Amino acid sequence: MKKIQYILFIFFIVFINSCSSTQIVNSWRDPDKHIHAGDWKKVLVVALLRNETNRRRTEDEMVKYLHGKGVTSYSYLGEKFNRNDEEALRSKIKNDGFDAAITMRLIDVDKEKIFVPEQHYMYPMYYSDFSRYYFRNWMYYTTPGYYTVTKKFIIETVIYSIQDDKIIWSGITETYDPEGVKRLTNEIAHAIRKKMLQEGFIEE
16 A cells, blocks of 8 residues: 555646546656656655746645655745756755656647537427427427637646656646646646556556
């Protein structure tokens, strides 16, 4: 059981409804890298979102399922830290003992306008008088056509090995009409963990 719980830490996963609206459209992994239970002790989680509130909420959700191993970037990299100094960032996270970093970045939001055509619902009216039934024929009612707008969120997720100083996994997901940051994060985690298991990147 502990081993299974640790696997969950690798990607902040909770069990959700099987009818997920998220799918992976592209992914890559380091063919020489495999993750085993106990490999990572400290993981930096980063949500690269313009909206500060959404960024913090996303990182909080990511950290929540890392079982104490995750650290949010907004709490770790304070306002005084110079994010433009690449070398300083590299030295800091290595010296502070991070094993990996997980990042999420919103690439695009596509809006698709879909027309739902007019619907006719037919019901026979039964009369005791056949001639009235015959001439009246069928009674019906109609639901007029209308437009709906579907939003597709395209997210890039990348995992880095800090000690090796390189990328080890990346993937692009598409999520349709997520119901908030929590649902979006959970669905992406579910889809990516499943993909990692299929690839053999995660070994149970």
